[in-house]
Amino acid sequence: MKQSNSTVAWSKFAVLFVCLLLFVFPFLLLLVxxxxxxxxxxxxxxxxxxxxxxxxYSDAFGKMDYISAFTNSIMITVLSVLLISLLAAMTAHYFVRHQTKFNQYTFFLMVAAMIIPFQAIMIPLVKIYGSIGFLDSKWALIYMYIGFGSPLAVFIYHGFVKSIPAELEEAALIDGCTRTQTFFRIVFPVLTPTTVTIAILNVLWIWNDFLLPSLVLIAPDERTLPLSTFYFFGTYTVDYGPLMAGLMLTILPVLIVYLFAQKYIIQGVMQGSIK
Structure with a gap:
């Protein structure tokens, strides 16, 4: 029996090790x-x-204008994730606690919007907002990220808010809290595990996104890190060495954040699943 259990354990280890190599290999190839x-x-x-x-790396750092691109990426990612998390949590809470026909239809439309591929609306999006001079701005990009990221966040928050007893909020109201204070002091802290999960998904999406910024940001000083890697593509050639280094410089900040925050990320996901 012990030998059988040992064989099963080593088989699982071998399978997991092969999976690890498959996941790590592209990163190691890029690094080398x-x-x-x-x-x-x-x-x-x-x-x-x-x-x-x-x-x-030095060529990529200079050609990408790394400091400016890094600042733009940080600003766009942080503001977008914060606003998506806050606004989606407030919207989901309102939908759950005020179940009117209008709110139900609005929630249904937000969920239905998730099935529409971005490629189907990107041309009308650029045409409409370009005609009113709303493009070529970090704020326009943040506004669009909020619009595209909120439906999924509202959907996730909506299911989690349902599990919060309404009596908890009623007790806070009886104790003298306003509805705003009740949300920020009672409800939103309880939503922390879900907020962590949503933040992870949105940080990975927004930081690595290339298509939407390429449509919105035109000026070189407004470009994000993924857009800056486009400098290494010529008409007939590709500068592969600096391109690989530029990609590493783009990946590195997210990798460092994950290494330092992985404990809190895993805790948030686990608490959310238990909840």
Whole structure:
């Protein structure tokens, strides 16, 4: 029996290790090639670099205008995620506690909007907002992220708010809290696990998004990190070395945040699933 259990355990370990290699391999391939020259990348992409010089990284840092692009990405991501989380939580709470026909239809329309692919509306979006001069601005992009990110967030919050007893809010109202104070002191803290989950999903989406910023942001000083990697693509050639280094510089901030916050992320997801 012990030998059988040991065999099963080693089999699970082997399967998980293979899965780990499959997930880590693209990242390692990108990291290794970020130290190579173009010729070495195209001729032998799987080989190790001859030296680990930082030339590609310095070229990418300068060509991408990394500080400006990083600042734009941070500003857009943080503001968008904060506003999506706050506004979606307030909307979902209102829908749950005030179940009128209008609110039910509005919630249904928000959920139905999630099935519409962005590619189907991107041309009308650019045409309409371009005609009123609303494009080429970080604030316009944040506004659009709130619009596209809120339906899913409201849907997730809606199911979680249903599990919060209404008596908890009634007790706070009896104790003298206003409805606004009740939401921010009672309801929103209880929603923390769901907020963590929504924040993770939106940070990964907004930070790595290329399509929507490429339609909205035109000026070079407004570009985000994913857009800045486009500088390495020429008409007939691609500067692969600095491109790989630029991609690493784009991935690195999110990776660092995840490594430091993984404990809180896992706790939030676990508490949300238990709830």
């Amino acid at each position: 090639n970020s130290f190579k020259e173009n010729k070495a990348i195209t001729s032998s992409p799987l080989s190790l670099p001859e030296s680990f010089g930082m030339t590609n």
